[in-house]
Amino acid sequence: MNNKLRQNIYRSARSTSLYIVVTGVAMMLIFPMFFLFTTSLMSDYENYQEWPKPLLPSRTVDFRLVPLEEKDGEEAYGLQVYNFAEGDFIPYGPVSNSRSKSSLRKLNNFIYNNFNCRTSTEEILLWMDETDAKGSHSFTLKKGILNNYNRFFRLYSGALTSVLASISTALFTILISLSIGGMAGYAFARYVFKGKNILKLSVLFVRMFPPVAIALPMVITLGKIGLYDKPVGLSLIYSINQISLSIWITASIFMGIPESLEEAALIFGTSKIGAFFRVTLPLAVPGLAACAMYSFIYSWNEVINALILTQFNPTLPVVVYRSLLGANAQVHLIAAGSVAQALPAIIFTLFIRRYILQMWGGVKV
Amino acid sequence: MAVLELNDLAKRYNRKVWGVRKMDLEVEDREFIVFLGPSGCGKTTCMRMIAGLEETTRGSINLEGRDITDLPPRDRNISMVFQNYAIWPHMTVFDNIAFSLKLKKMPKEDIRKTVEEVAGMVKIEQLLTRFPGQMSGGQQQRVALARALAVKPKLFLMDEPLSNLDAKLRVVMRTELKAIHQKTGATSIFVTHDQSEAMSMADRIVIMKDGEIIQVGTPEDVYFRSADMFVAGFIGTPPTNFFPVSIRKENDRGYLEHSDFNCPLGSEELGLVSKGGREELVLGIRPEDFKLAAPRKGILNAEVLVVEPQGSHQILAVELAGNIVKIIVSPDQKLAPGDPVSFDFDYKHLHFFDKDSEKRIS
Numbered sequence: 047m048n049n050k051l052r053q054n055i056y057r058s059a060r061s062t063s064l065y066i067v068v069t070g071v072a073m074m075l076i077f078p079m080f081f082l083f084t085t086s087l088m089s090d091y092e093n094y095q096e097w098p099k100p101l102l103p104s105r106t107v108d109f110r111l112v113p114l115e116e117k118d119g120e121e122a123y124g125l126q127v128y129n130f131a132e133g134d135f136i137p138y139g140p141v142s143n144s145r146s147k148s149s150l151r152k153l154n155n156f157i158y159n160n161f162n163c164r165t166s167t168e169e170i171l172l173w174m175d176e177t178d179a180k181g182s183h184s185f186t187l188k189k190g191i192l193n194n195y196n197r198f199f200r201l202y203s204g205a206l207t208s209v210l211a212s213i214s215t216a217l218f219t220i221l222i223s224l225s226i227g228g229m230a231g232y233a234f235a236r237y238v239f240k241g242k243n244i245l246k247l248s249v250l251f252v253r254m255f256p257p258v259a260i261a262l263p264m265v266i267t268l269g270k271i272g273l274y275d276k277p278v279g280l281s282l283i284y285s286i287n288q289i290s291l292s293i294w295i296t297a298s299i300f301m302g303i304p305e306s307l308e309e310a311a312l313i314f315g316t317s318k319i320g321a322f323f324r325v326t327l328p329l330a331v332p333g334l335a336a337c338a339m340y341s342f343i344y345s346w347n348e349v350i351n352a353l354i355l356t357q358f359n360p361t362l363p364v365v366v367y368r369s370l371l372g373a374n375a376q377v378h379l380i381a382a383g384s385v386a387q388a389l390p391a392i393i394f395t396l397f398i399r400r401y402i403l404q405m406w407g408g409v410k411v
Numbered sequence: 412m413a414v415l416e417l418n419d420l421a422k423r424y425n426r427k428v429w430g431v432r433k434m435d436l437e438v439e440d441r442e443f444i445v446f447l448g449p450s451g452c453g454k455t456t457c458m459r460m461i462a463g464l465e466e467t468t469r470g471s472i473n474l475e476g477r478d479i480t481d482l483p484p485r486d487r488n489i490s491m492v493f494q495n496y497a498i499w500p501h502m503t504v505f506d507n508i509a510f511s512l513k514l515k516k517m518p519k520e521d522i523r524k525t526v527e528e529v530a531g532m533v534k535i536e537q538l539l540t541r542f543p544g545q546m547s548g549g550q551q552q553r554v555a556l557a558r559a560l561a562v563k564p565k566l567f568l569m570d571e572p573l574s575n576l577d578a579k580l581r582v583v584m585r586t587e588l589k590a591i592h593q594k595t596g597a598t599s600i601f602v603t604h605d606q607s608e609a610m611s612m613a614d615r616i617v618i619m620k621d622g623e624i625i626q627v628g629t630p631e632d633v634y635f636r637s638a639d640m641f642v643a644g645f646i647g648t649p650p651t652n653f654f655p656v657s658i659r660k661e662n663d664r665g666y667l668e669h670s671d672f673n674c675p676l677g678s679e680e681l682g683l684v685s686k687g688g689r690e691e692l693v694l695g696i697r698p699e700d701f702k703l704a705a706p707r708k709g710i711l712n713a714e715v716l717v718v719e720p721q722g723s724h725q726i727l728a729v730e731l732a733g734n735i736v737k738i739i740v741s742p743d744q745k746l747a748p749g750d751p752v753s754f755d756f757d758y759k760h761l762h763f764f765d766k767d768s769e770k771r772i773s
Contacts, residue, residue: 304497306495310498312463312464312484313489314490314510314514315510315511315515316485317485328501329499
């Protein structure tokens with residue numbers, strides 16, 4: 047009995063410590079993503095004025111308008127915001143606001159830019175009337191959760207067109223690398239020829255050049271063939287990298303499809319090409335899709351080459367990168383840009399998860 | 412008239428390794444031919460050349476008088492069952508069977524009829540809408556068979572189709588395959604390394620070794636008149652027992668002298684074996700051609716080493732001159748290891764082989 051108890055304690059201690067370690071590692075991986083994501087949903091005020099910084103973005107903001115001493119013969123009002131860290135309303139924003147048009151617009155923009163809340167000058171006038179009547183007026187505004195994203199794409203020039211550039215670059219990359227890499231992969235999987243192993247290994251060599259080291263020749267070459275600063279040109283460069291990876295991935299996919307399936311197709315009435323399209327290709331599609339997604343993710347996320355090879359037609363990662371360099375670093379906007387950049391890649395990764403197994407060989411027959 | 416003719420067919424890989432050295436064969440209409448041999452003997456290579464999956468290095472293949480040596484597989488009027496079934500996992504059973512018919516642009520109604528007919532023949536009617544992934548090995552094998560039958564080919568090739576099935580199912584399928592062959596009457600070539608499979612199914616067996624044909628003949632031919640020691644040792648379980656013996660003549664009587672026994676010969680046999688002044692040869696005796704004699708009265712005397720009961724018979728192993736000799740006796744004899752036993756030989760079924768060429772002396 048005693049022995050059994052000891053065994054139980056030992057076992058639960060072991061699993062507990064395992065879970066602690068696993069949780070720790072998971073936290074290390076998850077927390078930066080969580081931080082980036084919540085930051086992208088927070089307002090300027092939450093990010094810069096609240097300390098400690100809230101873990102989750104708030105849905106609403108509580109304001110109070112208080113009367114101030116008259117200034118230049120006009121009624122003046124002060125804006126106060128509820129600060130969770132202080133536990134009280136504290137004055138924030140323009141020192142004094144009057145009923146003049148320019149002052150109202152200024153306040154309206156201030157609320158939008160700092161709190162991500164949309165209001166109007168008419169509404170502000172109403173609050174001012176309430177303040178006059180009651181001595182002070184408290185009100186709550188709803189936050190526009192996706193405001194940062196909206197503002198990122200409007201604030202940073204070319205952000206919207208850069209999405210298009212990114213998409214077309216990615217599509218071209220998939221097209222080039224999958225067609226050429228797929229054909230080469232099929233050859234590697236099915237045929238025996240001299241120097242096969244050396245060739246298969248050497249296609250990986252091109253991946254070893256740091257892009258910065260060959261930046262100048264790349265720019266000059268692309269410029270000469272008129273593809274500099276164009277998605278096609280960029281995708282050509284990406285394809286150099288991706289073809290070699292595609293070759294390895296597709297070769298293992300095709301190796302996983304038994305040759306006898308093709309031979310059976312030959313016997314039962316197809317030509318060699320027919321056997322490929324009727325039997326091998328349908329079986330390889332999940333793996334090829336996963337391979338295409340790899341190309342997509344690479345091309346979607348790549349910065350260094352894109353930075354070198356584009357100028358007026360940047361891809362989205364370049365825009366995000368440039369936004370980091372801005373004089374007025376607005377962390378929540380940059381976070382919004384980063385999340386917008388990362389989201390498609392994450393979604394596609396989740397999508398291909400099912401197919402990754404096939405990519406490394408083995409069709410379920 | 413021969414349906415299939417192989418003339419001087421050969422295959423060499425990479426200009427070095429011979430897959431098939433030389434094949435000359437004529438296959439009659441409706442015949443069931445089995446290619447039999449140990450692994451690496453070229454039987455599968457030969458079949459793949461007939462199917463068109465492998466290029467020939469030399470020689471020609473004629474099917475119904477037409478030279479098909481360089482035709483693509485689909486134009487050869489053949490069909491094939493693969494060892495690993497090779498049914499397409501992304502198609503239903505129906506689509507698998509109908510594949511070739513659709514490519515031939517057969518009307519839909521005819522396709523359905525044909526598929527149902529062949530599915531009935533191999534008993535998979537209720538599986539037509541299923542995918543291969545949800546089926547057992549035996550069922551997949553039946554689908555592969557149905558697919559091959561649907562073509563109604565002139566020549567039906569089977570590449571070790573039963574070797575991936577479990578032992579019991581293999582025997583069942585053997586019978587079914589033979590029944591199907593009798594029903595369809597398609598000329599068939601069957602590749603196997605299992606001699607009992609070959610014996611039970613074949614009209615004629617082609618025994619191959621190192622890329623060459625050793626013997627072509629009916630199961631009786633290869634069993635009772637094995638062309639050489641390889642065939643005699645390959646066909647039959649347990650295999651033939653070989654004894655190196657020398658010929659001794661004494662007063663017009665001949666003996667085969669072994670270190671452990673003396674086998675008297677009739678004059679006819681003596682004349683046969685001593686032709687050309689031969690003095691030594693190899694005597695081959697199948698395990699069932701020993702006859703149990705009264706103790707110390709037979710030709711061969713030994714002690715039982717091991718008894719292997721098989722139900723219908725029992726296999727005795729005795730040791731003679733350092734070699735194990737296997738003998739089949741009826742199950743009625745109660746024998747235990749260490750018992751002295753004595754045997755006579757069945758003279759009708761003695762096999763004599765030349766010592767050097769290992770060929771049958773006849």
